Every structure is written in C-alpha cells, then in structure tokens.
Amino acid sequence: MTDNGFIDSINHKYFEGKLSKSQITRLQDFDPKNTEAKNFMEGAMARIQRMGVSAKDIGELIFWEMASIWPKILPGAWSGIVPPITFPNRHVLLDDYMKKNQWKPLTEGSKVVDLGCGFPPLTALDLARKFSRVQITGADPSFGKYTVTDSKGNYACILEDGHINYLQPVAGSQESWNFIFENLDDTKKRFAIKFNELKKNLPQTEDANTYEEFQMDGWTITRNPLRRYELKNLGFIQKGMGDEEIPSHLDMIRCMNVLVYFDPVFRRDGLEWACRHLKEGGIFFCGLNWSESINSRFSVYRRENNAMQLKEFSFSIENLRPLEGVPYFSFRNDDFEQEQLLQHAVMIRQNKVFMDEFNTGFDKILHEHSVCERDSAGYLGFVNTGLPPVQLLANMSKTFKQLSDNYADGVVAVLRERGKKAWVNEIGFIGIEI
Numbered sequence: 001m002t003d004n005g006f007i008d009s010i011n012h013k014y015f016e017g018k019l020s021k022s023q024i025t026r027l028q029d030f031d032p033k034n035t036e037a038k039n040f041m042e043g044a045m046a047r048i049q050r051m052g053v054s055a056k057d058i059g060e061l062i063f064w065e066m067a068s069i070w071p072k073i074l075p076g077a078w079s080g081i082v083p084p085i086t087f088p089n090r091h092v093l094l095d096d097y098m099k100k101n102q103w104k105p106l107t108e109g110s111k112v113v114d115l116g117c118g119f120p121p122l123t124a125l126d127l128a129r130k131f132s133r134v135q136i137t138g139a140d141p142s143f144g145k146y147t148v149t150d151s152k153g154n155y156a157c158i159l160e161d162g163h164i165n166y167l168q169p170v171a172g173s174q175e176s177w178n179f180i181f182e183n184l185d186d187t188k189k190r191f192a193i194k195f196n197e198l199k200k201n202l203p204q205t206e207d208a209n210t211y212e213e214f215q216m217d218g219w220t221i222t223r224n225p226l227r228r229y230e231l232k233n234l235g236f237i238q239k240g241m242g243d244e245e246i247p248s249h250l251d252m253i254r255c256m257n258v259l260v261y262f263d264p265v266f267r268r269d270g271l272e273w274a275c276r277h278l279k280e281g282g283i284f285f286c287g288l289n290w291s292e293s294i295n296s297r298f299s300v301y302r303r304e305n306n307a308m309q310l311k312e313f314s315f316s317i318e319n320l321r322p323l324e325g326v327p328y329f330s331f332r333n334d335d336f337e338q339e340q341l342l343q344h345a346v347m348i349r350q351n352k353v354f355m356d357e358f359n360t361g362f363d364k365i366l367h368e369h370s371v372c373e374r375d376s377a378g379y380l381g382f383v384n385t386g387l388p389p390v391q392l393l394a395n396m397s398k399t400f401k402q403l404s405d406n407y408a409d410g411v412v413a414v415l416r417e418r419g420k421k422a423w424v425n426e427i428g429f430i431g432i433e434i
C-alpha cells in the first residue's frame with residue numbers, strides 16, 4: 001500500500017482534488033518507491049490532464065491498471081527487456097484492416113512479417129489462421145530455445161546457454177503476477193533449478209527442427225517451442241527491427257506494441273530498414289493497442305519511390321474518453337502515435353456541442369452493455385468483476401463498435417471543420433492524413 005502523500009499530490013496536481021474515494025482506493029496498491037513506475041504514472045496523469053478529462057469521466061479501470069498492472073509490465077520489472085506481453089485476438093480489428101485497407105490490402109500470396117510478435121506468438125497465429133493464403137513470418141529477437149512451465153502455467157523463457165530471458169505469469173491472473181514478481185530473483189532461481197533437472201530428460205541428440213517436451217511433477221520443459229506454432233503459412237525467425245536477415249520484398253510489415261519502447265531515432269532508422277525490406281507499394285504499420293484492438297492508435301507508411309510515406313494515422317473512437325489506460329501509456333512525450341492521438345483527441349474534445357452529444361450517447365451504451373456504469377455520484381465505475389474476462393472484453397468490444405457506428409461520422413465532421421483531411425476507415429476507426 002502506498003503512502004497517501006503521493007496519491008494526494010496526484011489528486012491535487014492533476015484533478016483539483018476531485019478524485020472519488022473509489023478511484024483513490026484503486027491507486028492504493030501503488031508503490032511510489034518504484035521510480036520507473038512513478039515517473040511513468042506521472043506522465044500518464046499529465047496526459048489525462050492534457051486531454052481535459054474530468055475526474056468523473058476517468059474509468060476506475062485506468063487507475064487500477066496504473067497502480068497494479070503497469071509496474072509489473074514496465075521493462076524494469078522484466079530485467080530491462082521489452083516485455084513480450086501479448087494476447088490472443090489482440091489485433092482482431094487490425095487483421096481486418098490489413099485485409100481491407102486502401103493502401104495495400106492483403107491478397108493471395110502476400111508476404112507479411114509480424115515484427116516483434118512476442119511469445120507465445122499469438123498475434124501471428126491469429127493472422128495465419130485467418131489468412132491461410134498469406135505467407136507470414138513471426139519475427140522477434142527474444143524467442144527462447146527452451147521454456148519451463150510450472151503446474152499453474154507460469155513459464156520461463158530460457159536461452160540456449162541456460163540464461164533465463166524472462167518469466168511470464170499466467171495471463172489475467174493477479175495471483176500469478178504476484179507469485180512471479182514478488183521476489184523475481186528467487187523465482188528465477190526456482191525455475192533455473194527445475195530447468196537443470198528437467199533438461200537431462202530431453203533426447204540427447206538434438207534436432208533443431210523438432211519440438212520436444214518432457215513433463216515431471218507438474219512441470220514441463222520444451223525445446224524449440226516455436227516449432228509447435230509453425231503452420232503451412234507461418235514460420236518464425238529470431239530477429240528484430242534492423243536485422244537484414246529478415247525477409248525482403250514484403251507486402252506488409254506489422255509492428256504493433258513495439259516502437260513505444262524506443263526513441264525517435266530508433267523509429268527513424270527502423271523506417272529506413274522497413275523501406276529496404278518492403279517491395280515498392282508495400283506498407284509498414286506500427287502503433288499501440290490493448291486486447292481485442294481496444295484503444296488502438298497506429299500509423300501506416302507506404303513505400304513510394306523508394307522512401308516511406310506516411311499515409312494514415314488512425315485511432316479507435318473510444319480513445320476520446322478512455323475506459324482503460326492504453327491511450328495514456330507512453331515512455332516519452334515525443335512518441336509519434338501518442339502525440340498524434342493527444343493532439344487530435346484534444347481538438348475533438350474542444351467541440352462542446354459534439355462532446356455533449358457523444359458523452360450522453362456513450363453513457364447510454366455503457367448502461368446497455370453493463371460496462372463501467374456511473375456510480376450515484378456520477379463517477380464512471382469499475383468493470384463488472386462478476387463476469388469472466390472474456391465476457392467483459394466482448395461487452396467492451398460491442399460497446400465500442402456501437403460507439404463507432406453512432407459517432408465516427410461526427411468525429412470526422414469535427415476534424416474536417418478544423419481543416420483536417422479525415423475519414424471513417426475500413427474498420428470504423430478515424431483515419432487522418434497527417
């Protein structure tokens with residue numbers, strides 16, 4: 001539990017002391033001695049303030065994520081590496097965008113790299129299963145040679161030399177997060193001991209092309225775990241942005257939830273690298289989102305005359321009054337997608353006539369789907385914890401789809417009034433020419 005001084009200062013500095021008791025309670029688990037998390041949280045609070053979202057309109061989920069989840073997914077909690085965190089169905093709408101976009105839609109035989117696909121390579125798998133006639137390569141510099149998994153499903157990703165690259169708790173389990181991260185060094189030691197015990201039981205002669213597995217006392221060791229995910233149209237390469245060994249003449253490179261961890265120089269070099277690996281007319285897109293493509297923001301570049309041209313910046317409509325924290329999740333103020341999102345959201349939110357209508361309609365839709373409804377004092381509430389996570393996400397997705405159906409045209413009209421070239425894109429997001 002945090003000392004109240006820090007939360008008090010946040011409350012007064014960013015919200016005129018107007019946070020509700022429940023919102024403050026959601027922040028209680030935050031440890032202000034964690035400097036990385038503290039700076040990160042302050043950055044996010046400043047962004048909420050810049051968006052001009054009132055205390056009543058900030059979903060409690062945002063504060064809970066900031067205090068209880070973010071400190072565990074920042075690189076500091078993962079020994080400094082970019083965390084490989086990913087979810088199934090994360091790019092459900094973006095996959096659709098890849099199929100339908102106006103810049104370079106996927107067709108039979110298209111060649112795609114899912115860059116920084118994470119492990120397990122769930123987003124690459126989703127893509128490959130959806131588009132069986134598209135050739136996909138999942139690329140990531142952090143794949144491991146081995147995994148060791150405990151009886152609950154928490155696992156360690158281990159490199160060839162036995163070094164534990166990272167530990168991954170069971171998705172969505174708070175208990176597992178605590179179990180893994182409470183004392184990371186001890187957890188690593190436990191997994192290292194098991195690794196040495198179990199490894200002896202794998203076949204002595206090794207075949208790099210074969211997935212191998214051995215189980216004992218509820219623990220499982222695997223060798224070449226990626227082999228298990230290969231499909232006719234899906235292969236993998238342990239390389240990252242900047243590596244020339246990644247295939248060339250590509251139609252598309254998708255790089256989601258990666259560049260947020262890097263600075264603008266890395267991004268600039270990365271775009272030059274992408275240009276060398278795409279065919280003329282091929283597209284590169286990058287940005288950030290949450291499960292089920294909620295709170296997406298992304299940029300799309302196309303290779304034209306041997307240079308990368310920014311064709312579209314796009315964001316999903318729920319970013320205008322977010323219920324969860326991704327719209328504020330950034331390590332820096334000069335992150336391209338973060339800055340574009342803030343600038344445009346602020347521009348739209350300044351249109352009071354539109355926003356009054358949007359806010360009223362949004363509240364009605366929330367009520368219809370029992371998502372984060374307001375409490376008696378008018379503050380947006382927490383998610384319905386009685387529902388399983390899958391159902392919660394499904395309700396949120398339906399909510400945001402309806403929000404887009406009802407208000408995306410209105411957002412575009414507001415942006416056009418302000419001189420922007422904007423449109424509702426192929427997946428109901430707002431597209432903007434920058």
Ligand SMILES: C[S@@+](CC[C@H](N)C(=O)[O-])C[C@H]1O[C@@H](n2cnc3c(N)ncnc32)[C@H](O)[C@@H]1O
Nearest residue numbers: 082083084085086116117118142240241256257
């Ligand atoms: C948060 S995960 C994103 C996973 C997946 N793309 C998604 O959207 O769910 C970030 C991934 O970026 C990878 N990464 C780190 N450095 C990279 C680089 N130079 N090039 C490509 N990927 C990198 C990490 O290993 C990690 O798996």
